Amino acid sequence: MIRLENASVSFGSRTLFSGISFTVPVGRSMAILGPNGRGKTTLLRALLGFQRLANGTRSVPNVAGYVPQHGASQAKFTGLDVVIMGRAAKLGLFGQPRPEDRAAAEQAMMEVGACHLADLRYDRMSGGQRQMILIARALATESPALVFDEPTSALDLGNQARTLELLNMLRLRRDKAILFTTHDPNHALAAADDVLLMMPGGREIHGPVAEMIEPDRLSELYGVAMRWVEVSGPTGEMRRAIVPAFSGMEAAA
């Protein structure tokens, strides 16, 4: 379970947000949306204990399956070695990875479909490949919580789609509390049960995805007009996506 109660963070005299409370129980997935600079990343950092809370309490498992945006970039280790590092908390100070840690790491790589990366050097992987490895590492921790810092931001469209499929697969297994930040409300539609919006003025609102992702709220959130468009889904059925209504958009032929 991931819980934040009445949390506030301020830098000097500037209060980034205050009085944020939410709970993500095991089996649910929450997306955090907000414009640049409103504290999405700081909220995650506060949750994971990297950032001191001015007020309030946090409750996350001691080892949270954290997927950073740019992790381990210098390390000249293989994909499998990086995933095995997810087992660190189970090893003790003088411990070495045991066969069961390797097995757990291989299992996690299987689940995210990253077995082909086991032997590749991490520092030579593409952004999408690294993302898969970091997600596998988070699973290898066996933490009941998974926390993703903008899992789709640095990826091309193909890798974004693959990452969203994976997030949704993890959500539907219903055995983890999942939290992720994103810039795209459609990604929340694709992979979250609940959404938290970081509104102007340090306010937040949260609720089920269907209530939160709608044009009026998102227009207020981002300060641009938003509207629904119809798109065809993977099997041809019609679905809705929400996009900003900017004037230069190509008119349909």
Added chain:
Amino acid sequence: MSIAAAERRDRRLAGLRIGAFGAMVIVLAASMLFAIGAGRYSIDVPRIVEILFARLMNSGAPLEQMDERIVLLVRLPRVLLAALSGAALAVGGAALQGVFRNPLVSPQVLGISQGAAFGGALAILFGYAGVVLLGMAFALGLVALVLVGLLARINGRTEVITVILAGMIVGALFAALVSIIQFIADPNTSLPAIVYWLMGSFSTATWPRLWLAVPGMALGLVTIWLLRYRLNLLALEEQEARSLGVNPDRERWYIFIAISLMTGTSVAVAGIIGWIGLVVPHAARILVGEDHRALIPASALLGAAYLTFIDTLARTLTAAEIPLGVLTALIGAPVFAYLLRRHFREANRT
């Protein structure tokens, strides 16, 4: 590549690694035998083996032959001390490079050696030797390392360049303090003692001196060997490591204390011997890769072999002994220049 294929390659790599370690052990043994045999009174290898074997079988027998006395009382303690110091300095360098995520740092570049030298010189100035000198060298080496850590940490981040600059500053500070001690030291008694000690040499090696060095170096070596997988984890970004349940601040300190213990001890028994901690881990990395589980033992073996060999050169090349620090710098400085250029070329490319 699938996991099965990765496992096949793992087995092949493990085979290669065993081969590499076997070769390193052989190089170390050869280097030590060469060191025991070489010198003005040269002794051939079969005779060395015979003397050592006889001693192992009957450790109480009186030493009657000239060559027995040379091997067992003069050269063996010196070779063992050089090998142990080489292993300690190389492992200290490898661990420090892991913690700072930077292949260019070493106990000398970070001013630890100079701090330890100040501690030792202070001890000599007040007429102490032995354990007090060793303790002072360790304590001041640790102080130097703490200063570098504090100076280089800006807004919670430790950058490569600030570490190297902080090391230069702290090293220069302690070097100046050593100069002050030399200035005020008695020119008839303590000054020559300080000067010869600082130049770096194993020429004063004896069995008691070896036993003085063993606890600190062994404790440091074993600690770092036990923490070898933690060194891999510490190579990650700070927050990433923390999210995996590592406590980077605390674990770094264990490693720092172990490094200061080894560096302080080696400075106390043999003066400043630079460059080993920089050159040897680099060679070890080429042979066995970046994983500290292999890198730490490889650095120990290569460091032991390298310093044993260099010490033998120092005492046999010319009639008088060449200070060790001179030889290691002659080899180390060009290697460091090469590493520095390569590091920044790579950094610019990505």
